[in-house]
Amino acid sequence: MNEIASLLTSVRDRQPLIHNITNQVVTNFTANGLLAMGASPVMANAEEEAADMAAVADALVLNIGTLTTPQVNAMLKAGQAANQKGVPVVFDPVGVGATSFRNMVALRILEEIDVSLIRGNAGEIAFLAGADAEMKGVDSAFQGDGRRIAVEAAKQLETAVVLTGEEDVITDGNSLYLCGNGHQLQTKITGAGCLLSSVTAAFLAVGGDKLSAAAAAVSYYGTAAEFAASASDGPGGFQSAFLDALYQVEEEGWRKKMQLKRVDG
Template identity: 50%
Template sequence: MAVSVIERVRTQRPLIHHITNSVVMNFTANGLLAFGGSPIMANATQEVADVTRLSQGLLLNIGTLHEEQVKAMILAGKAANQIGIPIVFDPVGAPATRYRSDACQRILQEVTPTVIKGNAGELAHLIGLNVETQGVDSTGAADSEAIVRLVAEKYQTGAVCTGEQDVGCIDGDVFVNETGHPLLAQITGSGCLLGSLLTASLAVEGSPKEKVLATLSHYGRAAEQAAGQPDVKGPGTFIPRFVDALARGEEA
């Protein structure tokens, strides 16, 4: 299953428009290229709608949020909805400040995402629940299956909750991905890159559940493969091996 989805991405090389945070742009672009998609990153309100109309998918990530970016996300999101391309919304650090929380609601009132992806604390915050967080990371215990169901129901979208196990809900169907490695939690932007890859997979044909689960599985296996390389001693040596592993097929 995973191979067929990833092969579709690599054959079609969908152009994914990212309005994302400045910390992760380079890592995200390189990771998406390795996976098989094609990145473009434009933030100016004067062009985001036009760039979106040239693209096959849109990622909205609020990691380094500012007011012009909120406006740009709404403009791009409306354009994506109009032409019917997938949108992945990543509410990075949504519980951390009132501004982030309000910005999420402004965006979600104007834009209909295909999938909302975040950790348990971020997703719980969108539905009025409280899960302990530290900065942009979720640190408390949570019922991820209940959270993704509630997010999907409230916003009429798919939902993916990342963590030691990834839990998704697409069209009311809840599923779990168990691949992955703890080193992913020790590098900046691992979740942000996952949002990019999910957008690329959603841009090709196939059932949404198949595409999301295939991407989660491949991402986690790539982390496992990278961590198992003999020259990987920690987060710094893990990153290049992880990007390499993203470019491999399932058989690697």
């Protein structure tokens, strides 16, 4: 796991430019979180410049949390430009399964863009895999086997999948990582999952092995949440402490708390 932990240093040394076309609820938190960890965020969602920005970025994040038609057009143009330049694309299908418009957009993105990785909760990943999943707004009520759903989705969609929950699953459909890092307070603040998608993009930007880079991102993020929870009494303090922890976590402290297991076959 030493090689995985070293990716954090690579992110901080290279300061990859992460282009986020994301939802209006989490824009500020996402930008601050990326800055805290050592990456460089840009939030360019105008259709007129999205492709140009994606082409010079080190990774692109597409998040469908608060969709508008102009934003969808920007996402498609940015995704296609990123594909042409070999820039990794992370897709966060927030609330997919909740409305027909959201479902249509998610399917268009997956059909028209070569997505490097999908990061979502169990209900979102289950929907994309064709399984029954109940959504409450943008939250998931899915109670099935997260490992099985993640593997099925990765195989069907031919991409890497990060399914976050009580146990995080990171898989390409063949091998998988299981991650036990994290804290319940992550579910009590807005944007924890969205920021993780962008943090994962930062690790993908510097890591050669996509699966290991994604696993590193999830474990680092969960470890920061554990440190933040120990320094706060509730969601308000946690959110502030979490940004501090993303900045403060170092390789050595992370290795001591890392709960990451690889399962092959």
